[in-house]
Amino acid sequence: MSLTNDTEPNRSRRIIIVGAGVFGLSTALHLAQRGYSNVHIYDYQPYHENSYACSAGCDAASCDENKILRASYGDAKLYQDLAFKAMPEWRKWNEMLAQTSASELPPGLSPDVTLWNNCGFLRLSSDRLEESEEKTQQNFPDEMKHTQYRVPDESRRRDAEADGVPASKIDPFSRFGRGLRTDGVLDMTAGFVLASRACAFALHLVSKLGVHTYLGPEYGMKSLIRQENEVTGIVTNDGKEHPGDIVVVACGGWTPSLIPEIERLVETTAGSVLSFRLLDDRQDLWDNYSPEVFPVWSWNMNSYRPDHEDIAGLYGMPRTPEGVLKVAFRGAKWTNYSSHSHVTGRPLSYPKTDVDEIPEEAMRVIKTFCKENLPDLLDLELERGRLCWYSDSVDNSFLIDYPPDIKNLIVANGGSGHGFKFLPVLGEHVVDVLERKDTEYTRLFRWRDVPDRDPNGLREGPDGWRTLVKQRMVGREAWKAAKA
Known part of the structure; x- marks a missing residue:
């Protein structure tokens, strides 16, 4: 009622x-x-x-x-x-x-820290716009559409420059200069x-x-x-x-x-997160990854397929005020069936937070992307790898x-x-x-029935390929080998 x-x-x-x-x-x-x-x-x-x-x-x-x-x-x-x-x-x-x-x-907390930084969000794909981005652009309010810059469109890149948007935010990986195929949108309503x-x-x-x-x-x-x-x-x-x-x-x-x-x-799943801390003597990196010139970004966010060795399902952030730079992989949502329902007895995915490693597949995707687009990170020590546990409906x-x-x-x-x-x-x-x-x-x-469509793979259960017990976990040493 x-x-x-x-x-x-x-x-x-x-x-x-x-x-x-x-x-x-x-x-x-x-x-x-x-x-x-x-x-x-x-x-x-x-x-x-x-x-x-x-x-x-x-x-x-x-x-x-x-x-x-x-x-x-x-x-x-x-x-x-x-x-x-x-x-x-x-x-x-x-x-x-x-x-x-x-x-x-x-x-x-201190008064001089800004919680919300409207630095922009660059949503990239290696080919054409992903379907979700096309729908976003169709459904954005008309009064907001001037904030959306289609990155291969030379006229929109000029518009961005005229609007005071640094060129580095529309091409932070220098893909255009290297002649690499890229599509996407820089959304200046967004940030972190x-x-x-x-x-x-x-x-x-x-x-x-x-x-x-x-x-x-x-x-x-x-x-x-x-x-x-x-x-x-x-x-x-x-x-x-x-x-x-x-x-x-x-x-x-x-x-x-x-x-x-x-x-x-609802199922408990995890994304893979790597954090790097910029060194005090690398002012160039502090400047290059500042939110003033570097955006939030994603890459082929909805395109990852594990059987194709895709480089997809990635996102990252500008540096924090302390110089922490984050790159994450959410293309595969890892599960950990270490618990059981005390009512039905069915296996349940449960957060495993006592590890500082990520699955090797996540490391492969992140390393491969960074070699092509963020080579600066290959010279940095990996401060921490972790799994971030969500509740996926x-x-x-x-x-x-x-x-x-x-x-x-x-x-x-x-x-x-x-x-x-x-x-x-x-x-x-x-x-x-x-x-x-x-x-x-x-x-x-509101409460609802389980739909016929299963976008999050909840029906896989312990037999699915995403379970942690089926993954080889890697950490700092694997990152050190990234330049090899």
Whole structure:
């Protein structure tokens, strides 16, 4: 049912949110902004101490140097619209952070750091435009189309120069100068956000708004408290019970192992990430990979096929303020069937975060691309390789709803590798779900059946080729051999 003007929600209900990543933080933020006064957020990671930093051992998908912020969504117009709605909110966060005294901020944050950098997003392919890009260009609002520069079009390259866009952003790999076949679009509405810092700032905001936070190993959720088909709270790792009128579970890749009802709708998968730190004595690299002259980029993002030794499914970022440069491979979504459902017994993919290596196939793709397009990186030491674990839904759309036939439980999941950009705005729609409002977004995110089409390969299970047990894992030594 949907709320009417006569049905005012009880904003004093005790609401428990499990998970302090993007979905949980945004939900807490919008609950507080909508007047809910009894909101409690739990997470096993001590984010108040480590500021969501990967280098401090944080392993949730929301913990990252940076994430792409873009509205390129093909024909998924509601996601496109939500991304455009998020962008001005990110600008407001930039302003809020700049106006906050350093003494008021938690560790890891300072007023001189820009969370959202509108440096542009160059989406390239080795041949013609990918189908998703063609749909994006068709569906972008007319008033935004001047920000889209088709890179092989000489007139549009001149337009970019006239608009003050550095030539290096439209051809950062010098492919035109080398006569290499390339197509794509430089999208100057897009860029990146400093992800871990953004989460730390959101945690700061919700705390100021009166949300109660419980962070650390003892506060991880051990189990739900269930009475038949009704959820009445959670049990944390320290064995304590915490009653709640509504429980929102937003645990990313860990959720399928906690909520059996979503096992068939969400699978935990990983992308492969390599991070390089620029040396202090290489000012040329600091300059060349600065977001002022170097864009976010992707390469053949939807074209990877493992049986063809493709160089595809890649993306990368400009350097961070600390000089960290990231290149990632998401063409193959790795799985790790190390857990089993405690209800059905079916094998479940579960995050494996205790490795500093990536599958050899991912390393092959990244190395081959860098040899042709980013040879500077071959001279750098690999600082870290890691797997970033996401929760992929069956159709890449978020799953935010009450599971059927269960009272007082909301699952907020299925980020599918594209949820971070919505941090300032997503919670509005989670609260609409909580209040049982019927909107175009609550319908988009609602519980659904498994579709006939299987874009994420969830039906493969442990027999699929993407499982980690079938991969040879490699790390720093493999990168050192990249020049060979």
